Amino acid sequence: MNGFYIASILTGAVTATLLILGQHTDRKKDQEAGSKDHQEVLAELKDLKSSVVGIIGDVSLEEKLRFDYPYGYILYGYQEGVTTFTPIEPKGATKISCDPGSIDLERDSASGKFILKIGKVQYLRPGANPFTLNVEQFEWKFPADDEHPYETRLLSENGQIFSLIIELLSSHDEQYIFVLAFMLRGEDETRQRIQENGVPGTSGFYWRRFNRLKIRFGEADNEEIGKVLCSLGDALCQEGRIEEGLREFRSGISMLERVKSKALNYEYGNFAWDLAHYGKQYEEAISHARRAKALYNNLSAVDESTLLGVNSTIASCLVELGRNQEAIPLLRDNLVATLMQFYRDGIYNHQLEVASKNFANVVTSEPIPMNEFEEMCRQVEREAYQRVHGNLVDFRPVLSVSQNPNI
Numbered sequence: 001m002n003g004f005y006i007a008s009i010l011t012g013a014v015t016a017t018l019l020i021l022g023q024h025t026d027r028k029k030d031q032e033a034g035s036k037d038h039q040e041v042l043a044e045l046k047d048l049k050s051s052v053v054g055i056i057g058d059v060s061l062e063e064k065l066r067f068d069y070p071y072g073y074i075l076y077g078y079q080e081g082v083t084t085f086t087p088i089e090p091k092g093a094t095k096i097s098c099d100p101g102s103i104d105l106e107r108d109s110a111s112g113k114f115i116l117k118i119g120k121v122q123y124l125r126p127g128a129n130p131f132t133l134n135v136e137q138f139e140w141k142f143p144a145d146d147e148h149p150y151e152t153r154l155l156s157e158n159g160q161i162f163s164l165i166i167e168l169l170s171s172h173d174e175q176y177i178f179v180l181a182f183m184l185r186g187e188d189e190t191r192q193r194i195q196e197n198g199v200p201g202t203s204g205f206y207w208r209r210f211n212r213l214k215i216r217f218g219e220a221d222n223e224e225i226g227k228v229l230c231s232l233g234d235a236l237c238q239e240g241r242i243e244e245g246l247r248e249f250r251s252g253i254s255m256l257e258r259v260k261s262k263a264l265n266y267e268y269g270n271f272a273w274d275l276a277h278y279g280k281q282y283e284e285a286i287s288h289a290r291r292a293k294a295l296y297n298n299l300s301a302v303d304e305s306t307l308l309g310v311n312s313t314i315a316s317c318l319v320e321l322g323r324n325q326e327a328i329p330l331l332r333d334n335l336v337a338t339l340m341q342f343y344r345d346g347i348y349n350h351q352l353e354v355a356s357k358n359f360a361n362v363v364t365s366e367p368i369p370m371n372e373f374e375e376m377c378r379q380v381e382r383e384a385y386q387r388v389h390g391n392l393v394d395f396r397p398v399l400s401v402s403q404n405p406n407i
Helices: 038-056 059-068 189-196 203-217 223-237 241-256 264-277 282-295 307-320 324-345 352-362 368-388
Strands: 014-016 073-079 082-088 094-100 106-107 114-124 134-143 152-156 160-172 176-188
Touching: 014 106, 038 160, 038 176, 059 082, 059 160, 059 203, 073 106, 082 324, 106 282, 114 176, 134 152, 134 160, 160 203, 176 189, 189 241, 203 223, 223 241, 223 282, 241 264, 264 282, 264 307, 307 324, 307 352, 324 352, 324 368, 352 368
Parallel strands: none
Antiparallel strands: 014 176, 073 082, 073 176, 094 114, 106 114, 114 134, 152 160, 160 176
């Protein structure tokens, strides 16, 4: 639910995965298993393998996983220091290879988080211009939580972002089964996903989580089910299934309203963004965005940074409806807030870029004298500087003001 200045159009993500043959027990199982003797460890490994095999045997689940991870994936199991993995081979030619001796999954006893260690990962895209991405050594700590998949960037190369996805499929009695997969996206697409603040998972992931929650909670209204319906709706919209996505999102919002969830302040804003950006339903989007602001006591974005996105959504809808003058105060509020962050931290970030461009674009949408526009910008800068430093003693303009093209 961020700004409406969009640099590019989403493109389809390409996924690929680790392909590792064989199964193993953790190299540190003796220490982690404590006083367990060899037979007990073998019994646990057998139980763990059975659980992994059970998932592989679920034809419907495997079909959905293959759709989300068309280049294969790994089912990785963990139970009290014992690990096992089974690669699901891709049907296509693109592959990720990894030295089996360089992958390790451990549990941090203090935090309860998992520590995944990987080394010597290589990606090879066959074809006319094959190339290799090397990750010599990598370590990542993540929680055992299935609300969202976990994604971390490994490296950027040749205009692409190379990241690792971990999805928790099941957890029961300290037995966990994960999906490990790699994903490749263009840098422009990655920036837009961050800007839109979209959910990180595919619709398939949220369907799987929804089904697990339904088994757990039944037909009763539940905050977790409401939240996952919102995430599912957002993911469907991002995939181009807009009518279906808005329907699921609306269902999630209704459930969260019935249970009086505290998550509504966030979900109202996200729903407003999807209504505007995907559904072009501007009046309804404004209504939901204003509900989000009301739950923040109609604070300024200066006092509550979450409202940067809400303000942008409302402003973009007002512009689409031809009500530019109503949008300007909201965009000015965003610009003051992001300038204050710049004056505090000294870092020119993406939010400031978006806020300044949105403000300039709307203010200059009708002809305005150059000196008048420049003075508007300087007033905003002085206000932000004064709020941070309490005076204007060392004030220096930071916004670059160019000639208004409409004059």
